[in-house]
Amino acid sequence: MRVSLRAAIAVALLVGFYVLAFGLIGGLLALETYALINRPFVGLKLAFFVVPVVYALVKGLISLERRGQVEVPGSLVTPAEQPALWDLVRRLAADVGTRPPDEIRILAAVNAGVTEDTRLLGLRVLKRRMFIGAPLLTSLTEKQLIAVLAHELGHYANKDTRLGGVVVSGRNAMLRAGSHMNAERWFQRMIAKLFRGYAKLYLRVSQAISRRQEFAADRFSASLAGSSAAASALRELPVIDAAWDLFTNRHLTVAWELGYLPTTFFDGFTRLRTSPELHEKLEEIRQDPTDPDRGPYDSHPPLQDRIAAIEAMGLEPESGWGDRPAIELLADPMPLLDAAVLNSLVSDADQKERVDWATLGHIGARARVVRGTERLLQSAATAMNQSPSLTTVLDALDAGRLADLGSYEPGSRDAGARARREMARGEVLPELSALVALAFSDAGLAHWELDWLGRTTFVTSSHDFDMADHLDTAVADHGSTEGLRGALAVAGVALDYRPAN
Amino acid sequence: MVLSLLFKPKELITVIRLMREAKRLGVEIDDLPSEVVAAHVLPKTHPERYGLVPDADVTCTAPIEDLALAAVKDDVRAGNWENAADLVTATHGDWDRRQRVVWALADLAAKDDAWMKSWQDARPGDPHWLVVHAMSLVSLAWDIRGSARASETTREQFDGFHRVLFEAREAAGVAAAVLPDDPTPLNTLLTLARGLQLDHDEFRAIWTELVSRDPLHHNGHQQALQYWCAKWHGSDELALEFALEAAAKSPKFLALPLHAAYEADSTPDMWKAPSVVASLDALLGRLADEGADTYALRDDRGYAAFALIRLERFEEAVGQFRALGELADAGPWSYFEDPRLTFLSLRGVAVKAMSKGKGVKAPVR
Secondary structure: OOHHHHHHHHHHHHHHHHHHHHHHHHHHHHHHHHHHHHOHHHHHHHHHHHHHHHHHHHHHHHHHHOOOOOOOOOEEEOOOOOHHHHHHHHHHHHHHOOOOOOEEEEEOOOOEEEEEEEEOOOOEEEEEEEEEEHHHHHHOEHHHHHHHHHHHHHOOOOOOOHHHHHHHHHHHHHHHOOOOOOOOOHHHHHHHHHHHHHHHHHHHHHHHHHHHHHHHHHHHHHHHHOHHHHHHHHHHHHHHHHHHHHHHHHHHOOOHHHOEEEOOOHHHHHHHHOOHHHHHHHHHHHHOOOOOOOOOOOOOOOHHHHHHHHHHHOOOOOOOOOOOEHHHHOOOHHHHHHHHHHHHOOHHHHHOEEEOHHHHHHHHHHHHHHHHHHHHHHHHHHHHOOOOOHHHHHHHHHOOOHHHHOOOOOOOOOOOHHHHHHHHHHHHHHHHHHHHHHHHHHOOOEEEEEOOOOOEEEEEOOOOOOOHHHHHHHHOOOOOOHHHHHHHHHHOOOOOOOOOO | OHHHHHOOHHHHHHHHHHHHHHHHHOOOHHHOOHHHHHHHHOOOOOHHHHOOOOHHHOEOOOOOOOHHHHHHHHHHHOOOOHHHHHHHHHOOOOHHHHHHHHHHHHHHHHHOOHHHHHHHHHOOOOHHHHHHHHHHHHHHHHHHHOOOOHHHOOHHHHHHHHHHHHHHHHHHHHHHHHOOOOOHHHHHHHHHHHHOOOOHHHHHHHHHHHHHHOOOOHHHHHHHHHHHOOOOOOOHHHHHHHHHHHHHHOHHHOOHHHHHHHHOOOOHHHHHOHHHHHHHHHHHHHHOOOOOOOHHHHHHHHHHHHHHHHOOOHHHHHHHHHHHOOEOOOOOHHHOOOHHHHHHHHHHHHHHHHHOOOOOOOOOO
16 A cells, blocks of 8 residues: 555544544433433433533543643754764754754663654744753764664654654654543443554554654665664663663662762663673673564564564665764763753652762662662561661571571461471571671671673672671571671671661 | 352352451451361261271371381480480481481481580591481481572571582481492482482483492382472473383382372373373272371372272272372371371362362272
8 A cells, every 4th residue: 555545544533533523422412401301201211421521522532632831851962062962963964854952851761762842733833942962972882873873853844744744743642542541430441442452453553654754764874884883782782771671770779779879871871881790781682682672563674574574675875974882972972961861850859968989889889789688687576676787687597596597488288396496497597697797798898790791799808708607607596606607706797787878 | 269259159158267266266367277268168978988097187297107117206305315226226227217217316306406516526436316307407407498499598507508419418418438238328328419409411311320239219219209300400291211120120119100190280281191001000909908007008099099089080090099098197298388288178179079079980900
């Protein structure tokens, strides 16, 4: 089917959506009026049905028209601040045959895009914005970045039909359909279901158009950056995505709740991306790129298909583009990129204390260990009616209170005290071990190191940290904490140790 | 489930009656006492007309079989270990009884091991202590694991289960080395092979050692059959093969092929296999001269009755129920949540079918 015919059907469906809703409202109101005039009693009863349905329908329509008034994300960069980047984007827009964006914003996400503020079903454009993810700028080559940006600008090239644009706005509206409905109410739920059923039909019809547009946009990236750079950019995106995910979850925010952030951000990301321990994993993703989960109505064709199509074109790059890292397009990039990340974090990010990466890793790991010992300290304090400390735990063990220090239930209902004690042993041993490690660390005898994979290692300079046997004896039946106490004393760890948060 | 009931008027009426009963007693339908459920669900028969004990007399409490064992269990519960230790020592050589004694004491030790500590302190290095200790760890491991499905068992329960099973394996190994004649620690290893998921070769090595110490170890054969079942580490076919081999070795194991058929969920026709039927007939012949006064005999009769019902030989099945009398303590009923109810309902099925002249008549013996 030709794009224009499909587009026409899609637009007809879009219009049909309003017709359906208004038709239902009109029909119901007409029925109600007729009933009220001719059979007032029946009309009154009918009103119990009609009023909520009409209310729900109107609410559904409102959800279709309303757009969230959200703050525009990202850090704005002006042509004066970043002339090279702006020059590149303007040149790309000219090559693609569309007008350049009015704004460029740097995002803290593995993403790029061009959006427009539109009115009247996408017919009138108020402002065009380009978003570029900061991780892309630090990870791609200039040519790869060109491929990504050319793709995004390509969506707005005039070669896409006017109707195609309407179809895209229509998709966005349809995905919102019914989003304001209250699922608790039966009527609203039914109406939302009706809307969604229609929306599904629409989305399916328009899917093919959107896919065609994605392939068309890929053609722009291949013809400007060359097939090989365009394909490699597509391969690189899942790699950057995985690295960025690891970076933000395991490193950037590792001590967030304790009030710490790293001094600088992107030097860490660069070190993570190039670290030897991650090399194999990232190479795996690069060789076998899989699509991110973008939901069931995503318009992108599978990544593998896009890469194959781009490679099949076998296009050479336009001359004049370099293979240098994309970051060289930016003047003084690090403060800008770090600011984009800081902006993306919640508002109190600027109140965090900033520390170097090694300190941050230790603080984050230590906090996890502290949390892992809280339960043991608390149950020992309760059992012994003492304040929670290492001594209290050891005293509880010596008093034969092991079973009281556990929290897990054995699986059999007929299990006896011995099973309870055995389960407690399995629970207490690692916690006690963590508590002792913590005592060493807080006495300045050890610390934790976080590698870029997010694994922590306990590093101690003390030669006395061979506690395994002492720990086993401490929790054994008819065991004793004497050996452990002695070893701690020799190492210079205070027995009344109690972790501070 | 609810919909399918609509097409079975009789069952629907029963369910409605039970719901009404539950409402009257103010409990959920699943929490109704088994007596109440039995009264509504069981087939209405007249057991006494066929020489069977009345429903109300049937019990799943086993009578005391080993007086000495019962006495030392009481001693242990009172904190006295000496008689128990002496009994274990005295059973050396009588392997089937030793297995029963060790297992019963190990179950007690899994709940509370203070008496074991006293025994160990008073007789350090006692090899018989080691035997009970190893088995008690297996029992303890299962107390920690529970019998729920894997999905309803917590990670901590699994961790504890495996940790203690490894300790049990070590302890059983030590016991087997100290008592080179005793099959009991090897049977402990055989029992924990399932929990530790030993592969076939490792299992066969233990098996060879066990049968070299006692070729006809009763519990050992039952444990091994479990291992060879499809739900553990074998298959329906491997289990049957093992059971038939055992049955050929000794009439003591004639019921094992019936166990294999009972466990063969995915081969429901295994009951009709000629080899299984032949084992059943041989077992019936053996049982004809025996009573039902040991657990092992009741277990054999229970499986025989179950098999006879599956083969629609109802009259013979009723004969087995007659021999069992009021005792519903053994297998296969003991596998069910409410053994007594299972026993009664199957007995009812057999009696009803027989009274209507269904199935195969008993041959004249």
